[in-house]
Amino acid sequence: MMKRRTVLKGGLLAAAAGFAPARLRAEEGPYVLGTLFPMAGPNAEYGTIFTEGAELALKHVAEDKMLRRPIVLRAEDSEGTPQGGAVGMTKLVNVDHAIYVLIGFTGVSKAAAPIGARAKVITVNGGGVGPDLAGLSPYYWNVIPLASAEVQRIAPYLVSKGFKRLAMMYMNDPFGIGVFKAMQTELPKAGGQLVGSYTILPTDQQFAGVAARIRDTKPDAVYFASYGAQQAQIIKQLRDNGIDRQLVTYSGASIPSVLNLPQSEGLLFTAQTAAWSSQDPVTQRFLADWRKTHQSQPSTYHQNYYNAVRLFALLAQSLEQAGKPINGDTLRAELLRVRRFPLVGGEGTFDDLCDLSMPIDINTVHAGRIVKVA
Numbered sequence: 001m002m003k004r005r006t007v008l009k010g011g012l013l014a015a016a017a018g019f020a021p022a023r024l025r026a027e028e029g030p031y032v033l034g035t036l037f038p039m040a041g042p043n044a045e046y047g048t049i050f051t052e053g054a055e056l057a058l059k060h061v062a063e064d065k066m067l068r069r070p071i072v073l074r075a076e077d078s079e080g081t082p083q084g085g086a087v088g089m090t091k092l093v094n095v096d097h098a099i100y101v102l103i104g105f106t107g108v109s110k111a112a113a114p115i116g117a118r119a120k121v122i123t124v125n126g127g128g129v130g131p132d133l134a135g136l137s138p139y140y141w142n143v144i145p146l147a148s149a150e151v152q153r154i155a156p157y158l159v160s161k162g163f164k165r166l167a168m169m170y171m172n173d174p175f176g177i178g179v180f181k182a183m184q185t186e187l188p189k190a191g192g193q194l195v196g197s198y199t200i201l202p203t204d205q206q207f208a209g210v211a212a213r214i215r216d217t218k219p220d221a222v223y224f225a226s227y228g229a230q231q232a233q234i235i236k237q238l239r240d241n242g243i244d245r246q247l248v249t250y251s252g253a254s255i256p257s258v259l260n261l262p263q264s265e266g267l268l269f270t271a272q273t274a275a276w277s278s279q280d281p282v283t284q285r286f287l288a289d290w291r292k293t294h295q296s297q298p299s300t301y302h303q304n305y306y307n308a309v310r311l312f313a314l315l316a317q318s319l320e321q322a323g324k325p326i327n328g329d330t331l332r333a334e335l336l337r338v339r340r341f342p343l344v345g346g347e348g349t350f351d352d353l354c355d356l357s358m359p360i361d362i363n364t365v366h367a368g369r370i371v372k373v374a
């Protein structure tokens with residue numbers, strides 16, 4: 001059964017903006033923002049991380065009294081599946097009347113985007129990285145680099161370090177297939193060779209058989225494209241079954257359950273640059289409040305969903321000041337008019353597809369920490 005969670009920010013934001021949260025006329029009612037994240041099951045860790053970033057942005061929007069109307073955040077559990085994405089998006093659009101939805105995961109996005117597009121609801125992705133998410137819909141925006149860009153970055157790096165023969169494990173879903181196709185293109189261009197490729201299902205938890213087949217190919221490195229709790233099982237079982245080669249993956253590995261796994265030591269993975277050294281006030285405020293509240297370093301996922309909410313507030317603020325209605329068409333027009341916005345990490349620039357451009361780092365895991373190597 002679809003689990004549904006409603007997070008009401010209206011009281012806090014209404015008070016900050018000078019509104020009472022109840023008995024507002026429809027045209028003066030709250031802005032409804034939705035989230036479509038996995039909130040239970042093997043991928044719930046992502047849902048928690050995504051939500052934490054969005055909630056900090058809501059707190060700052062309220063403190064700064066950026067908008068004249070309050071914000072209500074309504075959450076649907078996507079379950080990390082296309083079916084969950086379609087059901088959850090339908091509820092957010094038709095029942096909650098959300099005008100702006102935060103989403104994650106490639107399969108969820110591909111199922112939900114057409115529903116949002118028909119209703120002209122802006123859908124913003126800060127977690128899914130399937131290469132074909134670019135240009136999915138005029139109302140679907142990305143604030144995260146897609147996996148095609150991550151593969152373009154890692155393939156020549158691996159070859160330059162002597163890892164020319166690569167074996168690959170990948171999910172048999174839109175995300176995994178997209179990453180595999182990108183690797184098929186980029187690795188030979190860099191002078192490398194894909195010596196073995198092995199599909200896995202999202203529900204798989206036993207990988208000894210795949211490990212045996214990988215050993216037979218004698219690769220220099222093993223790249224895996226998975227997500228959620230399954231990643232930790234892949235890493236652990238590859239090591240337990242005698243795979244001592246370099247392990248490589250993408251940004252989905254930047255979660256505590258992977259970073260804190262002893263067998264993850266030395267793992268290489270790509271991720272967008274975390275510009276925590278940026279001295280702009282938006283970044284510094286985000287960092288200071290995050291560290292004060294959580295006593296830890298934020299992840300780029302926290303950054304992405306903070307930026308997604310902040311972007312809505314900046315667009316809505318401009319439209320309010322211009323006396324224009326706030327809907328999918330006006331939000332998109334305003335984004336393409338302005339293009340550049342002060343976000344966490346510095347100024348963010350959006351292209352014609354409404355996608356945010358960001359540089360990509362190559363990182364390793366050392367003692368449970370992320371260390372940039374290139």
